[in-house]
Amino acid sequence: MHKHKLVKTDFVQGPWIDTIDVHNFITRNTVAYSGDEQFLSSATKRTKELWEKVLLLMRQEQKKGILDLDVETPSTILSHLPGYIDKKNEIIVGLQTDKPLKRAIKPKGGIQLVQKAAEAYGYHIPQHIIDTYTNECTTHNDAVFSAYTPLQKLLRSKHIITGLPDNYGRGRIIGDYRRVPLYGTKKLIEERLKYLENDSATLDDDAIQLRREVFLQIQALRDLTTMTKNYGCDISVPAKDSKEAVQWLYFAYLAAVKEQDGAAMSLGRIDAFLDCYFERDLQSGFYSEQEIQEILDDFVIKLRLVRHLRHPEYDALFAGDPTWVTLVLGGSTINNKSLVTKTSYRFLHTLTTLGPAPEPNLTVLWGKELPLAWKKYCAKQSIDTSSIQYENDDLMRGYFDDDYAIACCVSGMSIGKDMQYFGARANLAKVLLLAINGGKEEPYGNNKGGDTIVPGMKSIKSGRYLHYEDVWKQFTHLLDWLAKNYVDTMNIIHFMHDRYNYESEQMALHDITVRRFMAFGLAGLSVVADSLSAIKYARVKPVWNKRGVAEHFIRTGTYPAFGNDDDRVDSIAIAVIHEFMRALRRYSTYRESIPTLSILTITSNVVYGSMTGETPDGRSAGAPFAPGANPLHGRDTCGAISALNSVAKLPYKDCLDGISNTMSFVPHSLGRTLPERLNNLVQLFDGYFVGKHGHHLNVNVLQKETLREAQKHPEQYPQLTIRVSGYAVLFNRLSSEQQEEVIARTFHENL
Amino acid sequence: MKIFNRGYIHSIETLGTLDGPGLRTVVFFQGCPLRCKFCHNVDCVAPRGGSEYTIDELCRRVLKNKEYWGVSGKDGGVTVSGGDPTYQPEFLLAFIRRLHNQNVHIVIDTSLMTSTKVIESILPYVDLWMVSVKHMEEKKHEYLTGFSNKHILANIRHLDTLLDRKPKLRIRYLVIPGITDTLSALQLFSAFVSKLKSIESVELLPYGTYGVHKWIEMYGTYPLSKVNAATQNHVNAVAKALANVPFQLRTGNT
Known part of the structure; x- marks a missing residue:
């Protein structure tokens, strides 16, 4: 140089x-x-090497899960001496610890979590560090749980509000x-x-x-x-x-x-x-x-x-x-x-x-x-x-x-100029089931259901078939109830995060006075929209179990499903978002942050689905949700453009924290030759973004068979990357359950 | 209400990239006069089925995708396919006339097993004709489709004349190993195509087995079960044999 x-x-x-x-x-x-x-x-020879x-x-x-962990040194800006991969051949220097891929502990978020994480990989945190962060420092995790109300803990343990940043750093600050x-x-x-x-x-x-x-x-x-x-x-x-x-x-x-x-x-x-x-x-x-x-x-x-x-x-x-x-x-x-x-x-x-x-x-x-x-x-x-x-x-x-x-x-x-208070997401499919079950938890897995989550609600049990108006009324009532508790929960989390795990370096690179967002989220949108559509356009009869909750739904007739550019159901999805956002805006937020909403699941659509009972749309108990704002796998039957159009209708003004959409194409479906594929993909983006005002699109262009091969021979696909909801991931680092979910997703093939 | 105000539509594919230029909404019409043994949309053959649409409904449905058809609106559009769209001629005419008047680029995917009257009626509203020649030898054509090819070939010549040297005709040829790729068949095909005056291109399509499951579902059996799918090698070999055809040859090679 x-x-x-x-x-x-x-x-x-x-x-x-x-x-x-x-x-x-x-x-x-x-x-x-x-x-x-x-x-x-x-790439130069140096770069390649x-x-x-x-x-x-x-x-x-x-192979090991993590390469190495420094259990002795809580990480700060100055905690570790300089680290290098290969000092004389590096142009840009700097590592988080003294060695590449060696991880550090950050116990200010919560010492028990650090212990748990270390132990999962066979490491042990020294007692003096545990003592310090148990007796002398308040961690963010401890602080939050010291203030949570019983109901907030219940909503969390019942997976209604999920993935909250109360046991990991909130991030999302740039x-x-x-x-x-x-x-x-x-x-x-x-x-x-x-x-x-x-x-x-x-x-x-x-x-x-x-x-x-x-x-x-x-x-x-x-x-x-x-x-x-x-x-x-x-x-x-x-x-x-x-x-x-x-x-x-x-x-x-x-x-x-x-x-x-x-x-x-x-x-x-x-x-x-x-x-x-x-x-x-x-x-x-x-x-x-x-x-x-x-x-x-x-x-x-x-x-x-x-x-x-x-x-x-x-x-x-x-x-x-x-x-x-x-x-x-x-x-x-x-x-x-x-x-x-x-x-x-x-x-x-x-x-x-x-x-x-x-x-x-x-x-x-x-x-x-x-x-x-x-x-x-x-x-x-x-x-x-x-x-x-x-x-x-x-x-x-x-x-x-x-x-x-x-x-x-x-x-x-x-x-x-802006920062946000990140708030993961609420499982709206579960809230819909609560509405049908009069505030009681639905059955799923080994859980028989029937626990009262929202006291004093009337059951919807009258009549053979579910009436759309009744369900919608109960559901929107619950959205308001959820919003209040969700806002309160977020207020506690971020009050404590600001005090006990403050991002001082990142905030030093902001203006002194910033605009703050409070970013709420929802999961299960297409399941909720399809379920409401089934209740409205087909006939849905719940089968009640001994505990008075619906364990199964019998459906007669067909219903329009989200993802087919059909306004009858797409308008339901829009109404759900609108009602939820309207409810969130009613409650006052910490530091006057502006409430926003995302429709994003990361890979948690699999976990959230596994914690959710059968839904009126025909999704069985425990089955995954679609990721983000996607239509449920296999329900979009008119091709990719219709699926894009449905998602593009969701109003960004009510979802200012983003609307995630993930699509997988086999190469052939984009055209016969490479120049055709390039033109068609550009046109698809122009149509979706410029023409239809869609917000986000993850694009995968691969063959399903490639993913199957990578499952069998992971060593041959060390860099096989795929987009999931909102980020990319090495396919080999997904659990087998998540890999199956990715493969099961709609691949637009167009024969 | 006149009967042709309603059409039977098997399905709609909104990400069509293989049936004409650009991104296309492909409308699969129900009904087909031929009975091709290799049909990959065998569920489209029966005259009734699918969903019923009025012209208004179907136009509204496909126009929802117009933002994907490029700045000019001509880098994509609507392809009518099937079945064979000419099997519902009045509905087809009303549908594409309406769209064409709204500046939509129209491709028709047909075997031309129809009347000259139908061809002439829709002629002003079609931007690109994709006509598939199933086989040049009459006997083999009959074996493959149930009908002689005489009428079809005459229709193609007639259409070629009507188009008056405007390159709006794409001849598609399905490469079925051992059946359509014999040298005798290809020589006849080459001679036939070379005489046409309004050719946009000749497109070779590899025969695939992706429609077989529909046959199994509907009939429990598949007539061409002994024939293998064509590979790119088959297509390339046919392209080589057709090298003297004086038109662009599309082979799907990237």
């Missing part, structure tokens, strides 16, 4: 010079690219990691010190909390600076060139994943930002295209190495060890100018230089005005790797302006 000579900062100046305003920097300096992928360089080393470690990790290379930490610290120097006229609870948080943020920035000194870098000053820009940015992210183990620790939006450095250095001849790609490849290798320690129940919900290093690419400005740069290509190109992989979670922002060459390249990489998800930029810009990113799978946020 190059010897450093000082490169003059010849960026176009603007307000970003004086105030912290990355968006302004990007606006002034971005060079949009409308050409094709021909300029890209292939380094990646081979990593692959070897990853194979060992897959630091504006770009601020570090652009300004250096010194300036960021000064800005915050200035804030603390101000006397406040009213020093109420909120103001006190904020002052305390800003203080913690300053400390985190100082720790970050020290951490990088250990690596021989000085990030107190701005990055001088392309390599430093990437390195500084990565350090800022690395500090976040050392401090926190939130479920989704997303990276944000960096393609246009980094491209400003790259383009300048390419122009001056300081770096070549090959060197730029090599820097990015090295960076992406690091992102693929991020790991957290998870306990087995967590894995059941979020299979395959995901970290959601979500990275959005492309998109446009609010004036419809493309933000696609060569660096957008370079990131997608890492799927070729390093091969397919689940992380970073590459998310293409789709819009009407983007260059056709870019759209085709995206389609090509999707067809080759099944590693990309797509989200509607034209839709989201209306809510988050044009400098937003995605946390986790589908959660939009303005970078450095």
Whole structure:
């Protein structure tokens, strides 16, 4: 690599010079690219060798579950000394611990969970650490459970509100990691010190909390600076060139994943930002295209190495060890100018230089005005790797302006200006069954049901057949009851998370005053819509058991199912969302956060289904739900476009935390030849996003047989990546149950 | 109400990528005059069945997908297939006339086992004719489909004349190993096609066994059970034999 000579900062100046305003920097300096992928360089020998080393470690990790665990050292920004894969051959440096893939403990979330997770892999946490986090520190998990009411605990244990971040880090906060290379930490610290120097006229609870948080943020920035000194870098000053820009940015992210183990620790939006450095250095001849790609490849290798320690129940919900290093690419400005740069290509190109992989979670922002060459390249990489998800930029810009990113799978946020309180999801299929059973739990598995969850409700038992109006009335009544308890639960979780497991480094990379969302979620939408449709358009007779709850439903006649572009049932799905969101808005939220809703399940659709009894649509007890907002497998009978159209009708304004849709195509179904497939996939995206205003689409292009082969010979498919609800996963890291569910899903084949 | 105000539609495939250019909504009409032994939609053959639609309903249904047909609206559209769509000629005419007037690109997938009157009636509303030639030898055609090919071949020549050198005719040829890929059959096919003037392309389709389960469900048996599916090698060999055909040859090779 190059010897450093000082490169003059010849960026176009603007307000970003004086105030912290990355968006302004990007606006002034971005060079949009409308050409094709021909300029890209292939992987260098160095990159290949380094990646081979990593692959070897990853194979060992897959065999053992985790490669190694440091049980002695609770992870903080400064806890571990520098770590390397192969020091002399690395361009971008930094690991979470002193060795690649060695995990660390983060007991501030909950010491029992750390113990449980360690023990699942044969490790033991030393007694002094257990004592410290039991007797001297309050963990987030302990704090939450000290405040939960009996009803909240009941809703949790009965799987009605599920997957809550009360036993793992909430995540979903995106630091504006770009601020570090652009300004250096010194300036960021000064800005915050200035804030603390101000006397406040009213020093109420909120103001006190904020002052305390800003203080913690300053400390985190100082720790970050020290951490990088250990690596021989000085990030107190701005990055001088392309390599430093990437390195500084990565350090800022690395500090976040050392401090926190939130479920989704997303990276944000960096393609246009980094491209400003790259383009300048390419122009001056300081770096070549090959060197730029090599820097990015090295960076992406690091992102693929991020790991957290998870306990087995967590894995059941979020299979395959995901970290959601979500990275959005492309998109446009609010004036419809493309933000696609060569660096957008370079990131997608890492799927070729390093091969397919689940992380970073590459998310293409789709819009009407983007260059056709870019759209085709995206389609090509999707067809080759099944590693990309797509989200509607034209839709989201209306809510988050044009400098937003995605946390986790589908959660939009303005970078450095918004944060969210993540709230997993409620199982609405169970709530529908509660409505039918008059507030009593339905039977499933070995559970006979009949426990009263909501006292004082009337049973719907009159008459032979279920009446739609009766069921709908009880159901919406319960949605309100659920909303109240869900909001209360979230308020407790995030009150405690802010106090006992605060994300000081990530929040240091936000504006001091932020907009907060409270992100609720629902699971089982298509099951609920189909069940209500069955009650309305067919005839459904419950068979009551001795405990007075429906153990079975007898259906006569047919009903329109969600996923066929049929308004009779699609309107029911819309009404369910609308009613639930309306109910959520009625209750006051912690720190005046704005309630939002997602229709997203990750892989938990399998677990949630297994905890849910038979439903009136004909789904048997324990059977999986469809993922996210998808139609239930096999019920969409008019082809992929109809299924897309049904999902696209769901109103984004009521689901501002995202509407996840996952589709699998066999290659042939997209056309006979590769050029046809590229055109058709681009047209499909344009139709879904631009024409129908759909929000999100995961795309898999593979043969079912490939998945069957990978089940039989996992060693031959080490990098086989597939998209599940909102993220990508190595197929081999799914449980066999989850693998079966993926294979059973509708593959659009079109013969 | 006149009878042709209602049509019998077997099913609709909204992600059609194999039956005409671009993304297409394929409407499978119920009913077919032929009785092909290799039929992969044997459940479409009977004249009644499927769902009943009015013209309004069917147009509304397919137009829900128009956003997927490209900026011009012509990178995709509607393909009428079946069965054979000409088996319900009045309903077909009313349906495609309405769509064509709304600027929808129309492809028809037919065997042309119909009358010249029907062909002439729908002619103004069809953007691309995909006509499948089942076999060039009359006896073999009869064996495969139950009918002589005389009428069909005459219809193709007639349509070719009507199209007046506008390239709107795609001849499809199903490669059935041992049956349609004999050199004698291919020579006849080559000679026949080469004389046509309004050809867009000639498309070779590999015979597949994916419709067999429908036969088993409906009849318990499949007439061509001894014939293997065609591979890309079969298709390539046929393409080679047809190399002197003066038109674009589609083989599905990527």
